[in-house]
Amino acid sequence: MPIPQTIRVNPLDLRKNITIGVALPFNAKGVFNKTYSTKEQIKSNLLNLLLTAKGERLLNPTFGCNIHRQLFEQLTSETEQKVISSIREAINIFIPEIQILNIVVSPNIDFNSINVEVDYKIIISNTKDKVTIQFETIQ
Numbered sequence: 001m002p003i004p005q006t007i008r009v010n011p012l013d014l015r016k017n018i019t020i021g022v023a024l025p026f027n028a029k030g031v032f033n034k035t036y037s038t039k040e041q042i043k044s045n046l047l048n049l050l051l052t053a054k055g056e057r058l059l060n061p062t063f064g065c066n067i068h069r070q071l072f073e074q075l076t077s078e079t080e081q082k083v084i085s086s087i088r089e090a091i092n093i094f095i096p097e098i099q100i101l102n103i104v105v106s107p108n109i110d111f112n113s114i115n116v117e118v119d120y121k122i123i124i125s126n127t128k129d130k131v132t133i134q135f136e137t138i139q
Contacts, residue, residue, distance in 0.1 A: 017036070018036065019034040019035070019036060020034075020035050020038060020040070021035045021040075021041040021044065021045075022034065022035065022044065023035045023044045024044045024047045024048055024051075038122070038124075038125075039125070039127055042097065042122055042129075043129055043131060045094075045095055046091070046095060046098070046118065046120070046131050047131060047133070049063070049064060049090055049091065049094055049095060050065055050067065050087065050090075050116065050118070050133055051133065052065070053066060053067075053068045053069065054066050062093070063090075063094060064090065065083075065087055065090045066082075066086050067083055067086065067087070067116065067135050070082060070083050070114065071114060071137050075107035075109050075112070075114070079107065080105040080107065083105045083114065084103045087100075087103055087116070088100060088103070091118075091120075097122065097124065098120040098121065098122055098123065099120060099121045099123055100119075100120050101120055101128065102117075102118075102119040103116070103117070103118050103119075104116070104117040111136060112137050113135060113136035113137070114134070114135045114136075115132070115133075115134045115135075116132070116133050116134075116135065117130065117132045118130065118131045118132075
């Protein structure tokens, strides 16, 4: 006999055509892209958190990660650990509804860039997802 499995769902996901939030990137014509599920909105929130430097957001100077700042440091294993630590700290504070499964930081010394991959699970629904971003200096 199969064991019944309980799946929890955010009530906002049960309503059709209800906009939950704003998606990144902002590239829709004349308006923002909208999100219609908590999964989409959490992913958008995580992208926003990772792409924002601490001190960049008015009235909330602790929001964000210091990933951009590490691009101007020598890319070593210590730098990788600083990036991972910054990401973990920011997610624990600003997006507590996700659990980090894995963070991979891959520096590319030749192009002075850092590739960041965050695997996470949405706690309420047990849904897994991934975000990958490449941070690079402007040449």
